[in-house]
Amino acid sequence: MARHNPSEDTLSRKYNIIGEDVPETALFEGDALVSSLSETPRVIKSVYYYDDTGSELFERLCSENNYYLFRMERDLLTTNAKAIAGQTGPVSLIELGSGNEEKTTLLVEAYVETYGPTSYTAIDINHSILERAAENILSSTSDLNFLGIVGTYQTGLAQTKELSGRKLLVSLGSAIGNLYDEELYSLLLSARAALSPGDYFLVGIDLDKETEILEAAYNNQMAILGNLCVLQHLNWRFSGNFDIFQFRHVAFHNKSLQRVEAHLEAMQAQSINLQKLNFSFQLEKGEMIRTEIMRKVELHAFHDMFIEYGFHPVQHWTDSYKRYAVCLFQLSGQPTKFDSEAPLSG
Numbered sequence: 001m002a003r004h005n006p007s008e009d010t011l012s013r014k015y016n017i018i019g020e021d022v023p024e025t026a027l028f029e030g031d032a033l034v035s036s037l038s039e040t041p042r043v044i045k046s047v048y049y050y051d052d053t054g055s056e057l058f059e060r061l062c063s064e065n066n067y068y069l070f071r072m073e074r075d076l077l078t079t080n081a082k083a084i085a086g087q088t089g090p091v092s093l094i095e096l097g098s099g100n101e102e103k104t105t106l107l108v109e110a111y112v113e114t115y116g117p118t119s120y121t122a123i124d125i126n127h128s129i130l131e132r133a134a135e136n137i138l139s140s141t142s143d144l145n146f147l148g149i150v151g152t153y154q155t156g157l158a159q160t161k162e163l164s165g166r167k168l169l170v171s172l173g174s175a176i177g178n179l180y181d182e183e184l185y186s187l188l189l190s191a192r193a194a195l196s197p198g199d200y201f202l203v204g205i206d207l208d209k210e211t212e213i214l215e216a217a218y219n220n221q222m223a224i225l226g227n228l229c230v231l232q233h234l235n236w237r238f239s240g241n242f243d244i245f246q247f248r249h250v251a252f253h254n255k256s257l258q259r260v261e262a263h264l265e266a267m268q269a270q271s272i273n274l275q276k277l278n279f280s281f282q283l284e285k286g287e288m289i290r291t292e293i294m295r296k297v298e299l300h301a302f303h304d305m306f307i308e309y310g311f312h313p314v315q316h317w318t319d320s321y322k323r324y325a326v327c328l329f330q331l332s333g334q335p336t337k338f339d340s341e342a343p344l345s346g
Ligand SMILES: C[S@@+](CC[C@H](N)C(=O)[O-])C[C@H]1O[C@@H](n2cnc3c(N)ncnc32)[C@H](O)[C@@H]1O
Pocket: 046, 047, 050, 055, 058, 096, 097, 098, 099, 100, 103, 123, 124, 125, 126, 129, 151, 152, 153, 154, 171, 172, 173, 174, 175
């Protein structure tokens, strides 16, 4: 992908954002949406939460009292960012789905304070989020070389191979918990391909817990609005005719699959048409469209999954109730059964 050419208005910026020229159709693949909406039950992938409205609603969700994830992760990073920096030594940071920069700033500051000027690459599908994150992080930490990549986790990671030196890949906000199995495995393979043995992966992940706590976190006002706004996103992006007043938010703890699921239930039978995708379908009254999954993991099983992909647990940090964890992994040079699919780069 071509590097972004600084234009007049960007010359004074202390950061660079690339990928602004990537066609949106490459980021939000309509074909994939058509096939997920044709499944039983119908599915809309969580990436559709994050247009500008959805990103703002997610940020507001993070300050809801019962949405404990944000505060717990922020507390863990406030207390342990320096220890994380101490474990890894100097690194280039690469963040997947950087979103709100508040927690990242804690991490970045720990590296700058410990090792001096640091390089930080933020990958996010939402361009405005990257602009804002750059302005805000740089206003508190100037010793930072900030590169934003507008892209998906996969396309963004593919562009980080040129970075030299030890790397720390970061995923916060339990964001990888929104990925379905095949998406998560594919992300782990892409991470292996983008990193070299000895590089690190820091992952914030929500742990399985009581249904009452989980369901409260995903049934507050901001969670409901955010879910309904997925339909608005599809309407403007694909010229759709969803009427959000004809849907009801439903989120519940699916204990056997260890995840919370968010759905939109059709309150009337209706015909949906996404003009730009040349795709129509009929929804029955009471039919549910699954819009998001939020994995709630057991720590040992989570570690085992990373080990299978060659990432060895170094250390993890949890709160006293073991509700949330920040886990540090290191990529080993040992071959795994996936090596023919994504050979290690270093
Ligand atoms: C759950 S939010 C987490 C944000 C932030 N890391 C935090 O901890 O608050 C997910 C972020 O990842 C971005 N995102 C979601 N799916 C993505 C994808 N497939 N590729 C790139 N970015 C994605 C969204 O725009 C959003 O900023």
